[in-house]
Amino acid sequence: MSFETLHVWKKACNLSCELYQHFANCRDLGFKDQITRSGLSIPSNIAEGFERGSVKEKRKFLFYARGSAAELRTQILIGCQVGFVEPSLAEKWSAELFYIKKMINTLIQQCGD
Template identity: 40%
Template sequence: MGVQKFEDLIAWQKAQELSVEVYKSFDVNKDYGFKDQIRRASVSISNNIAEGFDRSSNADFSRFLYFSLGSASELKSMLYLAKKLQYLNESDFQQMLQMCNEVSKIIRGLINSLKPKT
């Protein structure tokens, strides 16, 4: 029996955990534009996984997984900027970067699993 709901997907679960870390880490940050953008990028990862899961085909799901992967890349870019701006210490930066890389790797694997077998 395959996955029945998006909540069962490891990619979605890990993306949610990453969003929680982002929200916590930037909670008191006063750069509201930056804080809003990095939070939206983090939430977009799991939201695109969820939205794509309930689409009508593997091709549609795959398209949304690519959107999710793009959001993960946006988040990574913002994490680097947050470190340069000293919004994050080295430890928090490394932790979230590692989480982001893990989520991206899982999403890539999911995309590859949806490709038609030749």
């Protein structure tokens, strides 16, 4: 199976693109860099895991992707508190991340122990 066919990879890519577009004019370069990197890390780790040679490595990179999703959720919540992200958008992105995390968990379970 190719990572490009995965619904979770496509959703994570779309979210990453939304982040880049939303923060294109953000003057806080540290925050902008951190939030776009964590968003980019989710689909990147999914892709890397699916291109690795073993189930163990695939699973490891799926855990990385899940960790990046938690990191991004944290940054979205902080971004909302400091006024970089509107509450309705933070809620939308958080819901997307919840769904993405569930899909990653399913992929991890499919890899077995």
